[in-house]
Amino acid sequence: MSGVLSEFLQFLFSGLTVGAIYGLIGLGFAVIYNASHVINFAQGEFVMIGGMATVFLMAAGLPMPLAVVLAIAGAALVGWLLARIGIETARGAGVVGLIIITIGASILLRGLAQVVWDRNFHPLPPISGDAPIHVFGATLLPQSLWIGAALIAIMAALRFFFDHTRTGKAMQAAAIDPLAAQLMGIDIRRLVRLSFVLSAALGALAGVLVAPITMTYANVGVMLGLKGFAAAIVGGLGNPLGAIAGGLVVGIAEAMTAGYLSSAWKDVVAFVIILFVLLFLPNGLFGRAEVHRA
């Protein structure tokens, strides 16, 4: 019996770890979508910048904590630039145009990463080593616990930010009705810029946390960004906490399919879930239905 339990736990741990990664990235999509109705397809690249910048700053001799802080700050700056130059100057382009601009930014950032850094893949040392922790016969990496802890900390911080700070409440107001928010004196442009900076910092933090597991390289953001976007949709676009739940759902479904059914079906599962959610729960698991006056 314990063999069955340990096997199940192993798949669950894998799903939770991968799902937490997807959730962290989906969070970035949700925050930006909330403030601007733009889907930022360069979100994966913020994750990549967090990891790659840390790798190279450490190679230049900086101690890891300092490298991490600088990398996150650097990513936040890139986020700010994207908002300021990419989004604001093209304000009249409409949402679709802005999304295309973020796709362009994604390609640009990937190319720059290969020129400024390199084209290889790099690991980062895990925060507290890689001696596996044994739980009922299954193994868990300490890094997974750090990712989980970071997820909980970020969830709490965001809840506090959105519910108990002026800026957070302003962001929620802007998400519900941008015009009314502006009429109330809320500066939407500032909020959009802030949302990009916040998402970039979150993405970079995710990049630093997951690089010891996934390794980082210039194009790591492509697949991770897509899965993070899937997580955000499943959770209901615009709901940051829903994005995290969506990520866990997708991650666990993938791991369970690979473990119990067949690894060949694993990729199919994620997309089947998205299809199911979009068909039957178009606002995602936790999204708020939009109510329009006729």
Place this chain on the structure above:
Amino acid sequence: MALLRSWLRKAAAAAVAGVAALALVQTAPVRADDAKEPIRIGSFLAVTGPASFLGDPELKTLQLYIARINKEGGVLGRPLKLIHYDAQHLAKKAVTFTRRLLEQDKVDLIIGGSTTGTTMAVIKLVERAQTPFISLAGASVIIDPVKKWVFKTPHTDRLAVRKIYTDMKKRGLTKIGLLSGPGGFDKSCAGNARKLAGKYGITIVADEMHGKGDTDMTPQLTRIKNTPGVQAFLYCGFGAPTSIVARNYKQLGMTIPHYQSHGSASMKFIKGAQGGAEGVRLPVAALLVADQLPDDNPQKKVALAYKQAYESAYDDAVSTFGGHAYDALMIAVDAIRRAGTTDKAKVRDAIERTKNYIGADGIYNMSPTDHLGLDEKSFVMVEVRDGTWKLLK
């Protein structure tokens, strides 16, 4: 003021005349028998993207040695010109760039196709254009069945599997778990593993797969670990997943002998695995352990020379992938010299007649039925110990 204007007018006229003259000179047709006309070597490689640890050293090698050859006078008195494109691992890009190489850049020969997928996608094009193509990819399907214009320098996955199975048989391992990824090389390697298992008395008791860009293979490895009677583990793949698999293997505390293919023959695999690669066995080209080869090994001198040249030019450890590009280039250059011309058909024939060519990655003996020219002897079995390759006797 009028004087200035007239001076300006004259200067403008002179400038226009000068530009026109330059334009005429540039577009003057180059005669085919112009001695300085460069030999055009076309290339499409996976320089960026998930297969970059193949294409990056390949491109660097081609650039390094073409510059060297040109400094020493070129080939047949003509300089070599490398026209290269980054097709990543994408078959569509490979097709687009190969078309460009053949139709617009009018290359004499193509060295490229870092991955099996990109190589297979362009075979029809090079055959139609009747242009010699030396592939740098791994799968046996590239030259088996033999295609008139297609050659390759890397060992095939078929040879690798045979070498691995020979080692397994020696250690009495008969039941194995297999894991492979979605790539063309992975599929070919896994396919050969399934086909050849019976011949070596080996049974595949677990057969798992992972997806593209996957970051965690513990579910698949758990299934293999829990398969009753499993005695060894073989992973067919390349790139970042090789390191992830090694790390997952270590995390799960697996102890059965761990084998990987020559797709993992790079220091990046070891570094990325962060300790998880210790004890992994794989077949590699002798180049990787050149300094551990016995002195009477004919490959030692060539391999060491390439290793020194590459590592002093680039801040990068040598890999067998760069070695394949080196061998391809040198075989091509040797063939052009033997043919005495860049006529595509004659160069093709000369490549096919390559005999006893001592390269960095093997000794090549090509023939009309063998467009690879390598056998198991040019592969050596190594084990990762203390973060580096240890030649197994």
